[in-house]
Amino acid sequence: MTAYCPSCNKDREVTVSKQRESYPVKGESIVIDANVVVCDVCGATIYDDELDEENLEEAYGIYREKHGLLAPRDLRELRAEYGLSQRGLSSLLGWSQATIARYEAGAIPSVAHNSQLIHFRGDLDYALELYHENKHKLNSLEAKRAADAFGSVKDSRSITNILQSFLSKCYTQNSALYVGNKAFDIDKLANMVVFFASGIQDLVKSKLLKLLWYADFLCYKRQGVSASGTPYVRDYYGPIPAHHDMLLAYLQEDGIVETRPYEGPYEGEYILPLVEFDKGLFSEEELDVLIAVVTRFKDSTAKEISRCSHDEDGYRATEMKQMIPYSYAESLKAIH
Ligand SMILES: [Zn+2]
Structure with a gap:
């Protein structure tokens, strides 16, 4: 690799090597084996922003350990x-x-x-x-x-914790494209569920899953950031949160919603909220999106919203069970 060497005043071949260096942390100098960029020709050390950052971080770590400080x-x-x-x-x-x-x-x-x-x-x-x-x-x-x-x-390894950490782990390991530029926020996702379950009577599970998709994607379309950081996959009847079964298990274990079977020609479950919606977690823009989604779909049957979602580019362009990139939010058709 090459870099500009100020001593030679030229671009030179350079090497990263270890060097004992001391970094000041809170007025104390901490000595570490720092990674530094060295000019192959004159041997001068060349300042590198990124390496310096890493070295400083290591110095901070040593300082913390030495003083028994939490990381x-x-x-x-x-x-x-x-x-x-x-x-x-x-x-x-x-x-x-x-x-x-x-x-x-x-x-x-x-x-x-x-x-x-x-x-x-x-x-x-x-x-x-x-x-x-x-x-x-x-x-x-x-x-x-x-x-x-x-x-x-x-x-401490209660069922709730296990489910929650499972979801967090699965959801956060995806690239920004699949989580809408947002770190997964389980409280927001849970409260979106509560919002829909409170605002729509007889909300069935399959409809809820698609409302979440429309809400997160519409947020992304309007702001470039999803509301909850949830990744969604293409499923048979539409786009739904990845690991939706774990998500629903978590929501029930944590006492956020309960399900009740409904009588009818199809098998299915209603989602009923058990806690109050926490408005404080959402921005005005996000609340507007949630309201828009309820307004648009509150009278739609699960079948109708499923049909709508099948028309969406993100759904059509994605393979079965694969994650849907948030970039398709641009072309949402059923809601704007
Ligand atoms: Zn040089």
Whole structure:
């Protein structure tokens, strides 16, 4: 590979090699085996933005370890354990949401914050105390989830957690094209389901799955970002969320919806909401999309919406059981 060498004042062949270097972290110099770009001709070290970033990250990691500071991953795991969003955890700890977001993005936590986090993580009584003091600040879904987690903290691998982490894992490993440029947000997806199940009477499962598709794709069309970050696949009767059976199992396990069989010529199930819709999770634009989808399809039968979706380019161009790229949102026909 070649790069511009300022010492030679020329483009030169260069090599990446290891070099002991010290990086300043919070006023302390941390020595690491840094990856640096070296000019093959004159041996000068050439500054490289990307490598420098990586080296700095490593220095941060060493600094954290040395001082017993929690890493971004630790925070995410802690939140996952209790089913808390950044907002939820910050409410329990009495911090601003921005603080947690910064720490998860890699900022070094303050000593006071760090010891509070370690206390929260390691001392169930303390965590419970904070939970009881502040649970009124959580949204209903999170409060319920946290209650479950605290109730069965010894059995942290509850069914809900397993399903939730399965979905998160499956959904987040896809490229941006299949999740609409958005990290999967299970609370938003759950609340979209609640919105549709509350707003449409006798909502059947197969119809719900297509409404989710139309909503996420319409959001993407209008804003370039999906609402929930859910990937959708082509199925026999239309586009539906990937692993939709796991999704529905999760929604029921977590007490978000229940299903009831209906009597009729076909077999099927109604979806009924068990929690209230949390409007606060959505932007005005996203709420407009949800309302537009309900308005457009509330009187459509499952069969009609299935037929609509079969006309959509994204559905037609995708192979059976394959994921549908969000780029097809541009040409949605049934709704604009
Ligand atoms: Zn050189």
